[in-house]
Amino acid sequence: MNTVPTKLQRSRAFLTVFLKEVKENLRDRRTLISAFLTGPLLGPVVFAMVINVTLNRELDKAEKPLPVPVIGAEYAPNLIDALKAGGVVPGAPVADPEKAVRKRDADVVLRIASDYGAAWRKGEPVQVELIYDSSQSDANTPVERVTHLVEGYARQQGAMRLVARGLSPSTAWPLQVAKRDQATPQSRAVLMFAMLPYFFVITILTGGMYLAIDLTAGERERQSLEPLFANPVARWKILCGKLAAICAFSTTSLLITVVGFAVVGRFIPAEKLGMELDLGLHFGGSALLLMLPLVLLFAALQSMVAAFAKSYREAQTYLSLLMLVPIIPSLLLVVMPIKAQAWMYAIPLLGQNLGIMQLLRGDGVTAEQIGLCLTGSLAAALVAVLVTIQLYRSERLAISA
């Protein structure tokens, strides 16, 4: 009656669990859409749209004629001519420039005092006022342009006065700053792409989320965990099969998103801003390699969190919160750019962040950095797996009611 299975056959348990979970979840439309469509593709699409809008706006601002309301234009016709030459279109004066600026009716207003002409002729210093609101980030480019033009005009006029008095203009400017920008076209792109690593991380999380919920909280909620544990298979083997299924889904998600970014990268007019953007094969491959340990880490973390939840809904809430955690290193690097130290590569998330940014800059990552990144994240992943295995041993885990 009793068939005695051999040791060899029992080692199939891992594969059996893995295959069953994959098959079952491939039949769930919601999981499929979230893991293979919305999750991985939303990132690249939104990214491309945001970048395109930002780029086009910056380009527009730099080249377009700039309308600036001018108060007292009649007192300084030469200045106005100089501004016109620089692309500024002087507009009709506004009654209340401060209010106009605050209400964003104008980015910047130029006010010329009525004693401008008299002071100019006497050779006394005169003042022109630029009224703007620096909290409107839109206004920064126009303000810079106008400031630049006014200062250029002032320097030119100053030089002419010195020449008229028989002096060399260089007497007034004994020191000159020569700026030598070391940014490469690629490194300029980095600032805009600081959120890219976060998109990768989010994709891993969404790719595995429904499985992680389904495989623990979901299984317990529909009361199938208890019969499952009545089988002669160690719980850690069952867990490993489930983790493998989560990893399979999230890796596929990640792959789709990397390909998505590679495709979308071709449509971003980065070179117009003198930037260079390479999201192609080399970048994708390296990013994928750096991200792989995170796949396992997140699978274990998500299973752990889901195992704590009493129901499917509760697990969903917890896992949504978990999604906010990886935004921290991305934000940190944006808000306070730090000089990367070697040890930072060993910290999960931070290491990936640094590595991907470095790839974007075109600097490439060294074997040592890759090694640190992989080792650190893999170690964290193993710890998370061990903790989850421990959690799986608990008696309460299987009891549904």
Add this chain to the structure above:
Amino acid sequence: MIEVRNLHKAFGAVKAVDGVSFTARDGEITGLLGPNGAGKTTTLRMLYTLMTPDRGQVLVDGIDAAVDPLGVRRQLGVLPDARGLYKRLTARENIDYFARLHGLPEDLLKSRRDALIEALEMGDIADRRTEGFSQGQRVKTAIARALVHDPRNVILDEPTNGLDVMATRALRQFMARLKGEGRCVLFSSHIMQEVAALCDRIVVIAHGRVVADESPDALRAQTGESNLEDAFVKIIGSDEGLAA
């Protein structure tokens, strides 16, 4: 054969199982009878090693559950209180999954599974996804997947719960058939007639303790009641939680 010796299990201050001992023999149906909350499910959960007893010993075919839990589970077919199926899999796939977890080779799996589908008369639902199954269809599927590895010992926790009259009758016949095949069948119930009609031996549990362990006839003789239900009420000291 399943031997239970002096099992104890407490959840906080609540002593769910407080010194339960009994033996379920091969070729017999043993009924675990008791009102709701008496500790039946907890006792069974310790048998199939889902829970660890605080004290006491469980032996299945001589294998100690504390020493070799996997060995014990290999000897058992279990229909737990929780009968959750995988709703996106068909009945057949549900059964196959558990068969593979038991390590059945594919050819044996096929013949065992098909035999059970026939014995449980579930040929018409075998290839349907289990989502939307009736209670009876669900229990059939759960039993088939519990028995697919041909276990010598069968544990059923309240198997007839939620079943209609026809399904209950069919299930009782199936249990008698398991007994006829020489298996050790242990099931829990709070329904008097069911236990009386089926069991060779009745273990009555109340408040986490065994209050009687007899054949139905001996139980009647012991209490001096000709009616088994009256005997039962007399033994547990109240008719609380007892469904007729």
